[in-house]
Amino acid sequence: MSLKKEATQGAEVDERLAALLTNSNAIRAITSAVEGTLGPKGLDTMLVDKFGEVVITNDGVTILTLMEANHPAARMLINIAKAQQEEVGDGTTTATVMAGALVGFGVEQVIKGVPVARVIEGMRVGLKKALAVMESQAQQINGVHDQFVRQVALVSGRGHEDIADLVKRAAVLIGEEKLKDSSFKFSDTVVAEEGALNQVFMGVIINKERMNRQMPGELGEVKVLIIDDALEPEEIDEEALGTESGFARYLQLQAEFKENVQKITSLGVGLVLADRGVNDAAEEILTDAGVMVVQRVANKELRKAAEHTGARMIKRTGLKRTTEELLKYLGFADRVYNDEKLEQVWVQGGRGKPMATVLVGAATSEVVGERERIAKDASASVQSAVRGGVVPGGGSLELAVAREVEKVREGIRGMAAYGVDCVVEALKRPMSQIIANAGFNPLEKLGDVIAAQVETGKNSLAVDCDSGQVADMLEMGIVDPAEVKIYALKAAGEVAEAILRIDTIIKKREEDFKPKDSSLSGL
Structure with a gap:
């Protein structure tokens, strides 16, 4: 065959695989950005924006979310990582690394001549078997007092002992039943503040201060009213206000509003939390009555406070109800405290559902965000472990x-077997990357572990990243939530198949703007 003919055929192959190779390169670039963070010896990544603002983190989803990625395949992988974070709260780096490996090995097989359809067929078979084995290996933990709870927090919390202790204490306070509640997110209880002391308490934090310093800074045995609205008189439009009847209506609304505010004080309410602004007249009345008022509270915090205190949120029009009816809307708390240093209001000891807050302290503003991310990962992993058990890590x-x-x-005939090979290689990648990040030779150590697992029959053997020796992860207390591992593999498989199936990349045409009203098209 002439050199010219060989070159022509090579060009045809490159053109046929152009979309696949382009997507594969984009996936590889994304994987490279996070794989160096994997494992206990993983390093940090620095992200810098155009203004010079810096984020230094070891958190996979944070890196993927903040990095600049314009390629559509890269964004697909980033979206999978986000979904992983949203669903189970951790394991985004593992999912990304395995997805990158599946795509990379899949492309290698296609270049060798294996049809994409056969690669995908084999991958599906391999992934189905892998997921079934993973699910069978999950070891259920014995409630929130199980020793593995702290170990899960420690591993996911990147070895931070203080954060692991905080998360374990919070898990005990919240209880197993609440952690298994699918509507509850343990990670939402985590707050990090510069200059704060590490602590866990039963209560919620409102990230606002009282309206003025004349209001009490601390109250005990408090009745709580939560207004999912503005604490202001009902509005009347300016046009109506210009008429005599409109002005009379305005005066009536003002009088009714003051009467409603007086009802709040007559009920003995000590804390008012409002979703929006509070009228000056209401502020004055409530200040004189010794009520602490916090305005413009985030709706998420309002809901948490309502759940913890047992209060029912009410609109401002609901204040027209009788005092007897309004009593049913009040919640109760043992203590309400305005922390001027942290610029927060703490609501503690609510009579509603148990709600623990994990307050993580940080010495400087630069590390506040990373400490919070670590604690959120640890708490999310603990919740996953309580729900679905644990598996050996590393x-x-x-x-x-x-x-x-x-x-x-061995039981698959034809080229689909090469797709199974992709799954096998992808499953080896997490340990290989952990070993590499620890400074050891992945090929050598991986061979040692495989031989040891086969010889002893222990599936929990891996490499001690300090010594480089084969060690039992369960004995070392290195465990991961089963849910995290299972979801990571599922996510990796989904994105890999989606990428491999793309045969052509076509730029969409930009649609011309057309007025909704066709009669205006000639204007």
């Missing part, structure tokens, strides 16, 4: 699962 489970998937390959 990449040991994935490696053991890879050995089981290899057995499936």
